Amino acid sequence: MHGPPPPVFGMNIGRVLGVWVAALFALWSLAPFLWQVQTSLRPDEYLARLPPLLPPRPTLAHYRAVLADPTFLRLVVNSLGVGAATTLASLLAGGFAAFALAQLPARGKGLVLGLTLSVSMLPAVALLAPLFLLVRALGLRDSWAALVLTHTTFTLPLTLWTLTHFFKEIPRELFHAARVDGLSAWQTFWSIHLPLSKGGIAACAILNFIFSWNEFLMALTFTTTDASRTVPVGVALFQGLHETPFGDIAAASVLVCLPVILLACLFQRGIVAGLTQGAVKG
Amino acid sequence: MRRSTATLWLGPALLLIAATAVFPIVVTFWMSLHRRFPIFGVNEYVGLANYVHLAQNPRFLRSAAVTLSFTLVSVAVEFALGLACALALRRDFRGHRWILAVLLIPWIVPTTVSARIWEWIYNGNFGLLNYLLLRLGVIAEPVVWTADVRLVLPAAMLAEIWKTTPFMTLLLLAGLKSIPQPLYRAAAVDGAGAWTTFLHVTWPQLKPMALVALLFRSLDSIRVFDVVYVLTGGGPAGSTETLSVFAYKKLFQSLEFGYGSAVGIAVLLLSAAVSALFLLCMGRLRPSSA
Numbered sequence: 001m002h003g004p005p006p007p008v009f010g011m012n013i014g015r016v017l018g019v020w021v022a023a024l025f026a027l028w029s030l031a032p033f034l035w036q037v038q039t040s041l042r043p044d045e046y047l048a049r050l051p052p053l054l055p056p057r058p059t060l061a062h063y064r065a066v067l068a069d070p071t072f073l074r075l076v077v078n079s080l081g082v083g084a085a086t087t088l089a090s091l092l093a094g095g096f097a098a099f100a101l102a103q104l105p106a107r108g109k110g111l112v113l114g115l116t117l118s119v120s121m122l123p124a125v126a127l128l129a130p131l132f133l134l135v136r137a138l139g140l141r142d143s144w145a146a147l148v149l150t151h152t153t154f155t156l157p158l159t160l161w162t163l164t165h166f167f168k169e170i171p172r173e174l175f176h177a178a179r180v181d182g183l184s185a186w187q188t189f190w191s192i193h194l195p196l197s198k199g200g201i202a203a204c205a206i207l208n209f210i211f212s213w214n215e216f217l218m219a220l221t222f223t224t225t226d227a228s229r230t231v232p233v234g235v236a237l238f239q240g241l242h243e244t245p246f247g248d249i250a251a252a253s254v255l256v257c258l259p260v261i262l263l264a265c266l267f268q269r270g271i272v273a274g275l276t277q278g279a280v281k282g
Numbered sequence: 283m284r285r286s287t288a289t290l291w292l293g294p295a296l297l298l299i300a301a302t303a304v305f306p307i308v309v310t311f312w313m314s315l316h317r318r319f320p321i322f323g324v325n326e327y328v329g330l331a332n333y334v335h336l337a338q339n340p341r342f343l344r345s346a347a348v349t350l351s352f353t354l355v356s357v358a359v360e361f362a363l364g365l366a367c368a369l370a371l372r373r374d375f376r377g378h379r380w381i382l383a384v385l386l387i388p389w390i391v392p393t394t395v396s397a398r399i400w401e402w403i404y405n406g407n408f409g410l411l412n413y414l415l416l417r418l419g420v421i422a423e424p425v426v427w428t429a430d431v432r433l434v435l436p437a438a439m440l441a442e443i444w445k446t447t448p449f450m451t452l453l454l455l456a457g458l459k460s461i462p463q464p465l466y467r468a469a470a471v472d473g474a475g476a477w478t479t480f481l482h483v484t485w486p487q488l489k490p491m492a493l494v495a496l497l498f499r500s501l502d503s504i505r506v507f508d509v510v511y512v513l514t515g516g517g518p519a520g521s522t523e524t525l526s527v528f529a530y531k532k533l534f535q536s537l538e539f540g541y542g543s544a545v546g547i548a549v550l551l552l553s554a555a556v557s558a559l560f561l562l563c564m565g566r567l568r569p570s571s572a
Contacts, residue, residue: 096293
């Protein structure tokens with residue numbers, strides 16, 4: 001697609017250097033995480049000892065302890081539920097809006113896109129108190145709904161921008177032909193626009209889920225018990241390391257990273273495209 | 283599509299944004315003009331008194347300084363690292379895909395988890411950092427990184443840099459890949475060396491994307507909360523208390539909704555000022571890059 005990349009530092013030296021620098025960055029990115037992995041495998045008697053660098057007798061005891069803990073499982077279920085609902089809500093609301101924006105005349109469109117873009121730049125802390133009062137007034141404290149509502153606000157802009165871009169690529173003739181064939185706008189949306197934008201939808205879905213899975217400030221503010229507390233809050237509220245076995249925290253944190261790391265490996269291209277698209281087009 | 287139908291399609295999104303973003307901002311500003319303690323039932327209009335008090339509050343001024351230096355240093359280092367990494371990744375090689383996936387890991391793990399990872403690495407007694415530095419002879423005795431007021435802010439910055447450099451890398455990489463190839467061929471024909479080519483082809487072409495990446499990261503960094511709150515809680519002695527952490531404590535620990543809202547508005551104004559600055563730079567670029 002881009003043709004052969006140009007020489008940067010002269011042919012071969014540049015190529016070799018590039019590979020080494022990239023590998024070095026990969027190592028730097030991976031090392032702290034791997035350190036956490038080995039911590040999670042350390043038997044208790046080696047946790048408070050360094051050296052040895054690697055545990056001589058790795059154990060899965062911490063993983064067993066964490067997986068047998070109903071609180072941990074409850075937090076994971078909460079995070080999965082909130083993440084899935086946020087993704088769905090943001091795709092629906094964002095998809096509907098993008099459908100209208102892709103067909104609207106330029107003036108009103110710019111206004112809506114500009115508004116959503118500025119929303120994505122708002123510091124959450126400037127919204128927190130009124131949102132807290134709103135959540136309480138609606139009787140949603142300590143519920144999934146409170147988190148879905150507030151997370152969707154922050155995932156909506158990216159979804160709306162990306163899907164508008166994808167919908168605009170769909171030829172207008174296709175839309176008009178469908179209308180002539182008697183399909184309503186509603187049917188066109190479901191049978192033409194959504195299926196033709198699978199790539200964009202997948203990228204948005206992954207990024208929305210990751211945002212929600214990782215979000216901390218609002219989850220901390222709106223939850224009070226394990227009924228709705230999410231994984232990041234659980235990880236943050238673990239007792240300090242002198243009271244709590246750090247091996248369990250390490251095992252838990254490795255476990256909660258697995259879903260998103262799996263997503264990163266499987267859908268790496270979609271994630272990169274989704275992340276950069278907004279920036280390139282905007 | 284008729285306007286009335288368009289409104290229907292836009293409805294859910296606009297309603298959500300109105301209810302959970304626009305309306306709250308207005309309310310936050312309104313509350314910032316009040317002395318408001320919900321638990322005592324206190325709520326009186328005080329005008330700009332909260333802001334006047336903020337301007338004289340050393341704790342606020344320090345947290346503003348912490349936030350600004352945190353942002354300046356982290357974003358600058360991330361940019362340098364991200365650019366180096368993006369330049370290294372612009373050509374395809376075997377394993378390119380895997381390296382990209384690995385680079386995504388820090389950015390993709392929950393920030394509270396990465397804060398825990400670094401907390402353990404910084405541990406004074408059995409942390410990896412002390413172990414390595416002792417072995418290399420850089421330090422003579424173990425350092426408690428998160429308890430030393432001079433070291434704790436750089437330690438938090440490092441955790442932030444580790445986490446967010448991938449984002450910078452990806453945006454810059456996308457920018458590099460969109461540079462038209464003929465420009466490089468022309469530069470090669472003119473006999474331009476690597477540095478000259480970078481300076482006169484790559485950098486001017488990359489600039490718009492670089493500004494976007496810097497803007498996104500600066501705005502993110504100005505509102506930084508998670509990494510600091512989990513790693514240090516803002517301490518020791520407030521030495522890592524950023525504006526967002528300060529606002530959160532005022533709002534939900536001392537329940538001063540008016541005063542905390544004023545701090546929230548201050549973060550908002552700072553973000554707006556930084557955005558305006560960047561938009562100004564981008565506007566000046568427009569004629570040459572459009």
